Amino acid sequence: MSLHGVVKRFGDVRAVDGLELRVPAGVCYGLLGPNGAGKSTTMRILTGQALADEGSVVVLGHRLPAESKLARARMGVCPQDSNLDVDLGVRDVLEVFARLYRVGPPERAAAVDRALALAGLEHRSGDRAVTLSGGMQRRLLIARALIHQPEVVLLDEPTVGLDPQIRQELWSLIVGLRDGGATVLMSTHYIEEAERLADRVAIMSAGRVVAEGTPAELILAHAGSEVVDVHGSAAQLAELRSRADADGLPTRHSGPALTYLRADSLDGRLPAGLRRSATLEDVFVRLTGDYVE
Amino acid sequence: MSSVRPGRIEVPALVAVWIREWTVFRYYWRTRTFAAIVEPVITLLAFGFGFGKLVSSIDGIPYIQFVGTGAVATAVLFSAVFSAMFDALYKRRYQRVYDAMLAAPVDVDEIVTGESLFLGTRAGLYGVAPLLVAFMFGLKPEPAMVLVPVIGVVTGIGFAALGMWFAAMVSTYDGFSYVISGVITPLFLVAGTFFPLNRMPQWLQSLAQLNPLYHCVELVRHCAFGLDPAADLVHLGALCAFAVVAWWLAVWRTRARLIL
Numbered sequence: 001m002s003l004h005g006v007v008k009r010f011g012d013v014r015a016v017d018g019l020e021l022r023v024p025a026g027v028c029y030g031l032l033g034p035n036g037a038g039k040s041t042t043m044r045i046l047t048g049q050a051l052a053d054e055g056s057v058v059v060l061g062h063r064l065p066a067e068s069k070l071a072r073a074r075m076g077v078c079p080q081d082s083n084l085d086v087d088l089g090v091r092d093v094l095e096v097f098a099r100l101y102r103v104g105p106p107e108r109a110a111a112v113d114r115a116l117a118l119a120g121l122e123h124r125s126g127d128r129a130v131t132l133s134g135g136m137q138r139r140l141l142i143a144r145a146l147i148h149q150p151e152v153v154l155l156d157e158p159t160v161g162l163d164p165q166i167r168q169e170l171w172s173l174i175v176g177l178r179d180g181g182a183t184v185l186m187s188t189h190y191i192e193e194a195e196r197l198a199d200r201v202a203i204m205s206a207g208r209v210v211a212e213g214t215p216a217e218l219i220l221a222h223a224g225s226e227v228v229d230v231h232g233s234a235a236q237l238a239e240l241r242s243r244a245d246a247d248g249l250p251t252r253h254s255g256p257a258l259t260y261l262r263a264d265s266l267d268g269r270l271p272a273g274l275r276r277s278a279t280l281e282d283v284f285v286r287l288t289g290d291y292v293e
Numbered sequence: 294m295s296s297v298r299p300g301r302i303e304v305p306a307l308v309a310v311w312i313r314e315w316t317v318f319r320y321y322w323r324t325r326t327f328a329a330i331v332e333p334v335i336t337l338l339a340f341g342f343g344f345g346k347l348v349s350s351i352d353g354i355p356y357i358q359f360v361g362t363g364a365v366a367t368a369v370l371f372s373a374v375f376s377a378m379f380d381a382l383y384k385r386r387y388q389r390v391y392d393a394m395l396a397a398p399v400d401v402d403e404i405v406t407g408e409s410l411f412l413g414t415r416a417g418l419y420g421v422a423p424l425l426v427a428f429m430f431g432l433k434p435e436p437a438m439v440l441v442p443v444i445g446v447v448t449g450i451g452f453a454a455l456g457m458w459f460a461a462m463v464s465t466y467d468g469f470s471y472v473i474s475g476v477i478t479p480l481f482l483v484a485g486t487f488f489p490l491n492r493m494p495q496w497l498q499s500l501a502q503l504n505p506l507y508h509c510v511e512l513v514r515h516c517a518f519g520l521d522p523a524a525d526l527v528h529l530g531a532l533c534a535f536a537v538v539a540w541w542l543a544v545w546r547t548r549a550r551l552i553l
Contacts, residue, residue, distance in 0.1 A: 010553070047396045050553040069299040069398045077396035083389035085317070092316050099309035100397040102297065144393075 001046065001152065001185065006055035008041050008207075015041040017207030019055070023185055023200075025151075028178040030198030031187040032280075034288050038207040039187035040080055043156045046185070047077055060152060073102060076145030080157040080187075082137055086130040090121055090140060093129055094147055101148035111147050118173070119143035135166035142173060153177055155186040159193060171197055195280045205288040215280050222286055223250075223278035224262030230273035231257045240271065252285045261286060297398045302406055306399045310407025313394075318415070325376070329419040333368035337361055337423050340487055341430065351489050354518060361427025362517045363486035365420045365441060366448065366509040373416035373449040374477060377408070377456025378469055381547070385460065391551055401548040409453040409540060416449030417442045424513075437516040444516070447529070448509040451536035454543040461546035485510045505535040 001023040008016040016038045023029045031039050044050035045057060048068030057064040059071040085093050094112045103111045116122045119139040124132060129140060138158070145153060155174065159167040174197055178184050188194055194201050195215050202212045211218055219225075230240060237258045244251045249269065250261040260270050261282055297303070318325065341357030348356045384390045394404060421442055428434065459472045483490070483497065484506035490498050501507040508528040515525055 044553065049392065049395055049551065067299050069297050069400060072396060073297045073398040075396075077393075079389075079392065079396075081389065083393040085313075085388070085390055085393075087320060088316060096309070096313045096316055097393075097397065099312055100306070100394060100399055102305055102309075102398060145396075 001060070001183070002056075002058050003042070003045070003052075004056045006042075006045065006052045006057060008038075008045060008050055009053050014207055016045065016052070019204075019208055021202055021209055021212075023183060025183050026178070026181060027199040028174065028184040028186065028197050030194035030201040031185060031204060032189065032191065032194045032198075032201050032284060033187075033204030034189055037204040037288070039189075039204055040156055041207075042204075043077075043079075043154055043185075043187060046154060047072060047075065073148075074150055075152045075154060076148065076150035077154045078138075078141045078145045078156065078158055080160060082141060084129050084137060084141060084144075086137075087128060089126055089128055090132070091116070091125040093140060094144060097144045098147050103148050111149075115143040115147045118146060120169075135162055135169075138162060138166070138170065139173075142170070146177070150182065152183045152185065155184060157188055158186060159188070159190065167193075191279070191281045191284050201280070203284060203287050210287045211283065218283050219278050219280055222261070223282040224264050225278060226264040226275055227278045227282055228260045228263040228270050228273040228275050229254055229257040230260065230271050250286065252282060254282075254285070302400075302403055306403040307407045307410065310394070310399065310404055311411045314408055314411035318411075326419070329368065329372040329416075330422040332371065333364045333423045334426050336367065337364040337426055344487070355431060357430045358427050358432045358517070359489075359514075360487060361423050361430065361432055362514045363484070363510050364423035364427075365445065365513045366484060366506050367481055367486055368423055369416045369420040369445045369448045369509065370452055370477070370481060370506055372419045373412050373452035374456040374459075376412050376415075377453040378460045378472070379466070381408070381457045381460035382463065382466065382469075385547075385550060386464065391547075395551060401551055402544045405454065405457055405540060405543045405547055408457065409450050409536075409543070412453035412456075413446050413448075413450030416453065417445030417447075420445035420449070424517075432517060435517060437520055440516050441513055444509060444512045444529075444532070447532045447536060448505065451505055451532060451539045454536060454539035457543035458539060458546055461543065461550050480504055480506050483507070502531075505532055508532050508535075 003019050003021040006016055006019040007014060019038070019042060031042065033039050041050055045052050046059060048065050051065055060074050062071040064071060085096065091112060094115050095108065098108045098111050116125050119142065121136060121140060121143065124136065129137060132140060142158065158174065159170050174184060174186065186197065198215065200212070200214055201218060202209045204210065211222060213221065232240065240258050241251060244260065249266060252259050252261065259282060260266065261278065263270060263275060337360055340360045345356045350356060351359045391404060424438065424441060459469065463469060483501050484504050485501065490501050508531040512525055512528045515521055
């Protein structure tokens, strides 16, 4: 997948603003960004459900939007908000989408069985989707996206609002997809999710990619190997922050603390605090800002 | 997996959309069939017995048989247009299942076509119910009546597409108030269903020519009481033209809603 110079406007708002993105085949690629960064709009552009005002988009060799139908036949999509036919039975949901994805009659029943097994929903196949728990519905959404064994899987905030246990299950499923050869593009604003699952990560802010690389590369490039958390009152932290800004020291707010980045290269210049390894969250907040609208 | 050809309406996509509608219908066929059949039958009986006491016949046709043939068209209208309106808005705005379908190799024109075909077919079959009731009140079966479901299907496809167009123009169910009061009720009343239009003012008769339901009513009556090939071809042509225009409007507005 590649997006070059992509712009998408909604009225005066530039939801995607000069996006440059290249997703290599066979990796799990994380699209990380705060709400409103343009992740979901990017996902919609990739499925042909939003048309870019500027730029070019190529998916699996197909130029979008002209050849979007060809690309969609080889992609599976799990949306952020459920759009299940909740009144249908679980098996019916999968059978309907097997047809929509052009799975032929000889393979259809096997495809549905495989999807049910993947989602661990064999025992609920006769129940209506509306009776499933939130986690099961999410698994059904993913199973629906995989019914035709796509080469590319788009997961838009796949674990948002789910219990930790369910999230772990879905993480295993996503890793399994990548290990099975599929290219996974996953948007998320859960940093831990991107850090654990993604081979490469693009951090989006205000409609564009502000950093890209493996999680380790991003951490090293933008936060160093170690950081120092300094705790204090709001007034103390504000004073430390303004002094750090004046001295050119990279910092970020971290709840009740101020975090000094690149601590490993700033020994002797930092106040006393708790030293720890830098994380992708340090990079994320540093690059996308301390506060979001 | 079958091959996909962009820019074309493909049969596998239409079949998939049609099957999806059928799958949903299997869950709700009792309630939907009850409403679609019982309502026009009650209307037929109420008008037939009510006005039948005041008006014994129209142009030599017993009034209940006159209404019975006209009620075929209203059954088709209500079944097709209301299902399309409410279902399409629900699927677009609330359930968002159109978003899910469009992530698959299915385009907006295929969704509109597949759903219109399903709803039109269903409406055509529902439209036969008033005719069956009219048989009980002395309507004589005629060979041409086998064409009634076909007429119902053509009319139903047009009204289903019209309903999808209406659904694409509103943001909430409340928005349908304008459509129901301002469009559907006049269509229903000025179609020659309950009273003959040839006794109405000329301007109203001219206006009725633009009403697709009028052409459906005329065709059904001709099937029951005698075909008029030249006029019937015009009526059929008008219904086909209506279906094409309504389909185009539905595709245009639905695409504008779903593809941002």
